[in-house]
Amino acid sequence: MNLTTRNAAGDALTDLILTMFRANNLTVTWGDRLVAPFGLTSARWQVLGAIVFAERPQPVAWIARDLGANRQNVQRIVNDLHQEGIVVFEPNPHHRRAHLVVLTEQGRRAYDAAVNTYNPRADALAEGLSVEEIKTAQRVLATLRERLEGELDAEKQL
Numbered sequence: 001m002n003l004t005t006r007n008a009a010g011d012a013l014t015d016l017i018l019t020m021f022r023a024n025n026l027t028v029t030w031g032d033r034l035v036a037p038f039g040l041t042s043a044r045w046q047v048l049g050a051i052v053f054a055e056r057p058q059p060v061a062w063i064a065r066d067l068g069a070n071r072q073n074v075q076r077i078v079n080d081l082h083q084e085g086i087v088v089f090e091p092n093p094h095h096r097r098a099h100l101v102v103l104t105e106q107g108r109r110a111y112d113a114a115v116n117t118y119n120p121r122a123d124a125l126a127e128g129l130s131v132e133e134i135k136t137a138q139r140v141l142a143t144l145r146e147r148l149e150g151e152l153d154a155e156k157q158l
Contacts, residue, residue, distance in 0.1 A: 013144075016140070016144075017144075020141070027042075028042045028043075031045065034114070034117055034118060034121065035114040035117070035118075037113075037117075038110040038113045038114050038117075039084065039086075039110060040110055040114055043073075043077055044077055044080070044081060044086075045111070045114050046067060047063060047067070047074060047077050047078060047081065048081070048086070048087075048103065048107060048110070048111045048114075049111070050063045050066050050067050051063065051087065051101055051102075051103050051107075052103065052108075052111055054066070057090060057100035057101060057102045058100060058101065059092060059095065059098035059099060059100060059101065060074050060075045060078050060098070060101060061098060063078070063101060068145075068149070078101055081107065085104055085106050085107075086103070086104060086106055086107035086110060087101050087102060087103055087104060087107055088101075088102050088104055089101060089102075090102050
């Protein structure tokens, strides 16, 4: 077997990616436990956040795009949220079949409760880290995300 080697930056990036995988799994588990009292999961909370921060009501496909997620997965989550009265579907004046997803008052309460529980926990997790360290990590991850998106977009065009 003839394996190619990586340079030092490739080795460091590999270590970062492996750490990111582990941190992601722990973050999802932590988030699930954090928002469970409000009838949410990390995935549901993430979708609600996309709805809250959108400038106007959006169809599922746009929510999925904003999250960088699979449309079918977001549709399943939105359908579950709809069944539980957390979101409603409203007519879309620009597309007959792609309804707009809108948060209900119950959904707003669940989202706000989750955020109010999260905020002090985020502050505690950030303890001992400087704002600059956190911003540097965010810039590295944002650059990695952009490069991966570019690579995946290039593959789609092949």
